Each structure stands twice: as C-alpha cells, then as structure tokens.
Amino acid sequence: MTATATRPAPTQPTWNPLSLWYSDGWTTTKRNLIKIKRTPDMLVFAVIQPIMFVLLFSQVYAGAIAVQGTDYVQFLMAGIFAQTVVFGSTFSGAAMAQDLKDGIIDRFRSLPMSSSAVLIGRTNGDLVLNTISMIIMMCTGFLVGWRVNSSMGEFFAGVGLLLLFSYAFSWVMALLGMSVRSPEVINNASFIILFPITFISNAFVPIETLPDPLRIFAELNPVSALVQAARELFGNEGSAPVPDVWTLQNPVATVLIGVVVLLVVFVPLCIRKFAQISSR
Amino acid sequence: MTIIEASGLTKTYKSKTGPVHALAGLDLTVPRGTVKAILGPNGAGKTTVVKILTTLIRPDAGTAIVDGINVLDDPKAVRSIIGVSGQYAAVDENLTGFENLEMVGRLYHLGGAASRRRAQELIDLFELTAAGNRPVKGFSGGMRRRIDLAGALVFNPKILFLDEPTTGLDPRSRMALWGVINKLVDDGTTVLLTTQYLEEADQLADSIAVIDDGRVIAEGTSDELKAQIGGHRVVIALVDAADGAAAREVLARYGAGEPQVSSDGRGVDVAVTDGPPALQHVLADLRSAGIELHDAGMRRPTLDDVFLKLTGHKADKAATDNEDEKMEKVK
Numbered sequence: 001m002t003a004t005a006t007r008p009a010p011t012q013p014t015w016n017p018l019s020l021w022y023s024d025g026w027t028t029t030k031r032n033l034i035k036i037k038r039t040p041d042m043l044v045f046a047v048i049q050p051i052m053f054v055l056l057f058s059q060v061y062a063g064a065i066a067v068q069g070t071d072y073v074q075f076l077m078a079g080i081f082a083q084t085v086v087f088g089s090t091f092s093g094a095a096m097a098q099d100l101k102d103g104i105i106d107r108f109r110s111l112p113m114s115s116s117a118v119l120i121g122r123t124n125g126d127l128v129l130n131t132i133s134m135i136i137m138m139c140t141g142f143l144v145g146w147r148v149n150s151s152m153g154e155f156f157a158g159v160g161l162l163l164l165f166s167y168a169f170s171w172v173m174a175l176l177g178m179s180v181r182s183p184e185v186i187n188n189a190s191f192i193i194l195f196p197i198t199f200i201s202n203a204f205v206p207i208e209t210l211p212d213p214l215r216i217f218a219e220l221n222p223v224s225a226l227v228q229a230a231r232e233l234f235g236n237e238g239s240a241p242v243p244d245v246w247t248l249q250n251p252v253a254t255v256l257i258g259v260v261v262l263l264v265v266f267v268p269l270c271i272r273k274f275a276q277i278s279s280r
Numbered sequence: 281m282t283i284i285e286a287s288g289l290t291k292t293y294k295s296k297t298g299p300v301h302a303l304a305g306l307d308l309t310v311p312r313g314t315v316k317a318i319l320g321p322n323g324a325g326k327t328t329v330v331k332i333l334t335t336l337i338r339p340d341a342g343t344a345i346v347d348g349i350n351v352l353d354d355p356k357a358v359r360s361i362i363g364v365s366g367q368y369a370a371v372d373e374n375l376t377g378f379e380n381l382e383m384v385g386r387l388y389h390l391g392g393a394a395s396r397r398r399a400q401e402l403i404d405l406f407e408l409t410a411a412g413n414r415p416v417k418g419f420s421g422g423m424r425r426r427i428d429l430a431g432a433l434v435f436n437p438k439i440l441f442l443d444e445p446t447t448g449l450d451p452r453s454r455m456a457l458w459g460v461i462n463k464l465v466d467d468g469t470t471v472l473l474t475t476q477y478l479e480e481a482d483q484l485a486d487s488i489a490v491i492d493d494g495r496v497i498a499e500g501t502s503d504e505l506k507a508q509i510g511g512h513r514v515v516i517a518l519v520d521a522a523d524g525a526a527a528r529e530v531l532a533r534y535g536a537g538e539p540q541v542s543s544d545g546r547g548v549d550v551a552v553t554d555g556p557p558a559l560q561h562v563l564a565d566l567r568s569a570g571i572e573l574h575d576a577g578m579r580r581p582t583l584d585d586v587f588l589k590l591t592g593h594k595a596d597k598a599a600t601d602n603e604d605e606k607m608e609k610v611k
Contacts (some may be wrong), residue, residue, distance in 0.1 A: 020389060035374040091395050107370035107431060112360035113387040151490045256325055278336045279368065 024114040028121025028241035046129045050137040058144045069239025077146045078230035079203030085166035088130040092170040093177030097186045103279040123170040149235030156212045158233030168262035219245045284310035289342035302328040304494035315471040317485035325494040326474035330443045363437035368423035377412045388435040402430035408580045421448045442473040512555035512578045521545035530565045534558040555590040
C-alpha cells in the first residue's frame, strides 16, 4: 500500500455553500457527540449535578423559604432548570480553550472548511448535553413532587425557551474560552459571570426580599426573565405579584429578544476571533 | 516553476520584555515539485513562516504567494490545496485514530465513503492498524504524531507543509515517514519542511534555507552548504587539557578552518575537506608529539557547525527564547 493508492477527489464541485456549511457543521457536531460519549466526567457533571441541586434545594430550603400561592418545590424547579442550562454553557468555553491548547484548532483552520463549523459543532454539543440534563432534572423533579400545571404546548415552549437561551449563551462562553485560552482559567472565569447572574435572580428566592441594588439587578437580569417565563409556561408561578418591570411582565418576549441580541452580537465576534486564533 | 514565493515577511510578537521579531524580512522561494527544508534552531522563526504560508497567522508586512494564490487575499483557496502537520500533534484525544482521519477527510469534502477508505489506508500505511480503533487519548507521543502526519496526507495535497515532522518519532517511524515523503515527491507533490537537523534536511531536501533571527542567512543544496563548512570534522579528546594548545596547532595544520576547543579544554575539533587522510595525519602528528588521547574520530557537520560558521554563534543560543514562548505571548 502506498501513500497515493487512491487519489481522493477534490472538493465536490456540485456542493453549494449551504450544503458545505451543513455538512461541516454536522461533521464537527458528531465529533462533540463522540466526546460526550467518551468523557464520563462530563456526563457525570451533566447528570449528577442537576440531581444534586434538585434534591438539595428542594429538601434543604423548602421549609425555610415561603412562596405565596404555591409550595417551594413548584417555585424552585424553573430556577434550577435555568441555572443548570446556563452553567452548561461553560462546556463550550472550556472545550474551545482545550482545543486551542491541544493544537487541533490549527488543524481545523488549515482545512478548507466553513469558518463557523467548529463553533457550530461545539454549541450543538452543549445543546445535546443540556437536553440530557433537562430530562434528568425533570424526572428528579417529578420524584420530589414537581408538577406541570399547563398545556402540553406551553410545557414544550418552556423547554424550548430554556434550551434556546442556553444555546445563545454557549456562544458567549465560546468567545470567553478563545480569549482566555486556558481550560483551567476558563472554569474560574466563567463562574465569576455565572454565579451573579444565576444567584442574583428570581431562580431560588422571590426577589422582593432582596436589598434594593440587588433587587434592581435581579429585575433586569435576563436569567430572571428566563426563570419567570419557564415558571409561567409550566404553570408554577403561584399567586405572588410579578414585579412591575417590563422584562418580568413580558418574560417570553424578553428572553426571545435576549437570545436574538446574544446571537447577533456573539456569533460574528466568535467567528472573527476564530479566524485569528492559532495554538501556541 | 515557482510554487511558493514569499518576500519581505515580517512578524513581531509583543512580550513582557519588549517586541520579539520572529521574522525580520524573510524571503523564500520553492520550485514546484521539490523539497525545501528550512533549517534553523529554536526561535529562528521556522514555525512562524509555516503558519503564515498555511494561513494560520497573518504577517505584519510582506507577501506570500502559494500556487499563484495570495494567502492574505484568499486563504480558503490556499487551504484546499495544502496539507499541514504542525509541530504539535493536532488530533482530537477523544476520537480514535480512524475517526480523526475520517473527520479530516469529510472536512476536505471528500464524502463519507472516500474519507473512510482513505483513513484506513493511512492507518495501515503508518502502521497503526492495531491501535487505529482506540481513542487517541491512550496513544504514545509517536503514535499521535503519526496520526497528525496522516491528517496532512488525507487529501493528496499539491503542497505539503511539515513543521519538524520527525520530532518525537522513533527511528523506524522516521524512516517510514521519509519513505512516504519521497513517494509523494515522485508523484509531483511539493514539500516544505522545517527541521533542526542537518541530517534530515540532507536526506530529504533538494535545497535548504538556513534561517536565524527571522532571516535566511544561507541557501543552497546540502552539498553547497557543507562545502562552506567542510565535509567532515575531525574530533579528538585529550587526556590532559594542558596539551590543548599543541593539539590545536596540529589540527590547524590539516583543517579547513579554525579549530574549536571545548570549554573544558579537552575536546578539540576542526572542519576538514577530506576526512580520512586528514584524520590519519592528525593521529600521526599527535603521536609523534607525544600527546595522549581518550578518543579520536570523524563526524559529519551538525547544525551547530553550520551556525557557528555562518553566524559566529551557536545554534542553541536561542534555546531559552524558543518559539513556543513567543507564541504564548501573542494576545
């Protein structure tokens, strides 16, 4: 056998740019799905952590936190969903930093592939992981007494909204990962962003109890809108009055606007950054 | 005739200790269908040249034309005709060797069936058949390296760029790779490779560009370069360092240049034009002068000898200031 036993055909001339883009995106997505399958610690993080959060919060805080018109478990679940899918976006950041460190980014950048394919494959990988996390969390939620009090359509709209937001947020983290360049640093750096936006929100407590500066932050926090939207779509909102700010009065619209803004800003930034980076 | 033409390439990286000039006006031409070696020590700018020509980084100034395409204007067109293997194995740890190569084939848009067939051919060619279906995570350094090199060959490229291709390979794999490269060249592929070893450049390259501090300081065939520094070196090791001056005098008699004395005063060597007779004369003269030896012999010139001759400094002076560090400083 020789190096030139077969001469592979050049780039298929019949493929149009859109099908090339689709094919490249699918190839890199498959790469990330194989990674999920072969990296047990990642799956453990995606599966065990949500179970732990649901059990801890529902059992430990349920007695101490009163929510008007519903019980804490009903109130909590949308918050846990939102927190978990937002945390899930760190995989994209860590993976981009790891790819830079390993040098495989140089391989991709020297191939005649679509310039966004690596990022699309990466964020799709996050989407799959987040979907797995969501299913696990919902099952755990049912076990501790969480119930959906809305229509099938509203339920799926809620799930879709959570995943859509997490997908958009993956692009933010991917940019951070390419900028920080170190998988170790990215984990710390991302928590500086993720802790405030998930904990200073309505995810775990009603925000009217917060001191003024934190309350204002929480009201304008897009994660609060995401949690509020999910709560309403799952029929878990209770009878407490929703704070009188537009973002929380119109949470679904706020989340959709947020998703569009994140994608419009961060997708081009990521693609531009990707075109300039090189390992070592 | 010329397939690669680079002129006036400059690239400066920022670092804490001030700017680092990785390339300072480098010119390079490679004729179609030949093998060109870029020979130089760590930090000379070898990797930077390869990264510019393979569209991974942009130069601060200068132009680079690859097969008639300006790399700055149309990087994607360049990428569709080149194969690249960088200094560090660019492989996905979680994929198997086979899956890595299949993925590269798909991203060259060969289609699924052709990608799988090509991946299996390359796995066999690089003698990874037994390990090909295990994740790369468990591979040794040499095996990763081979997968990476195979990645550069998935698509039969017009031009193959290899940045220190044999670093980390055992002698057997090294010979296999040299064989593959020679076969590709027979089929008309142009190869640009970088190396720190004169021997490797000698074995593979039609012509060699010696670079230092981001500039080409000498260019020619391996014979032309070696003629500049003498074909062989006669090397002796003294029992007593006190004989150093006398021994130096003897070597100067038959040498083509100034003899070099090692730092401990016991090793003396000199370039000679005709090795074996020179060695015989040296030994006879040393014996009649009553100078005792630990060891004596001939060796082929190394990169260090080339450097010393061309620049007046040793090739390893830049070892602490190597390109890895330079690259890490890039924002």
